[in-house]
Amino acid sequence: IQMTQSPSSLSASVGDRVTITCRASQTINNYLNWYQQKPGEAPKLLIYAASSLQSGVPSRFSGSGSGTDFTLTITTLQPEDFATYYCQQSYDIPPIHTFGQGTKLEIK
């Protein structure tokens, strides 16, 4: 299963609402996770099972979708949200946890 994110990069301002898309090459139901990675740091889990918010993650992050098309939405961008975001599927049996190529969110 291939995971394709769009856009590859995105410029936005503090306070904006942004949406990042992830598309699977075949249906993965809702077996889709989202991670945030800042430079020099390990990724951090944001969303699992397409729409479940990981404990401790701010509510301005939300995920939606099912089948092949998924979105990560960040409402009211904060300075600390500028990072690279990855989607990852966990549908394959046997497990092959493919990541998308990433979306870099930059300050406009």
Added chain:
Amino acid sequence: QVTLRESGPALVKPTQTLTLTCTVSGFSLTTKGMCMNWIRQPPGKALEWLARIDWDDDKYYNTSLQTRLTISRDTSKNQVVLTMTDMDPVDTATYFCARCASVPGRYYYYYYMDVWGKGTTVTVSS
């Protein structure tokens, strides 16, 4: 407190075998439903999942790399080990270990990587 710490050589030569260790604390490698992963990230590039070992010792590999990879664990030392043979400069990357947790899903369990180590950088060069 759950922590993961990767360790291993910073520099390996082409054709050598890389051995990386992930030492965990704050949880058991044999807790039902838990698993451990290795993921790598070449400089400036995307994350690439490499391998996974489950609580019951089941093992899974990236199909593109499976002939070169072996994942194992030592539960007495709370360690997960990844070996990668025949290293090449394209294998230069930061290597992360990550715990995966699971919750029941509609068809089968949802797995997600909820805790990550800081990563260890490996350079392959002669």
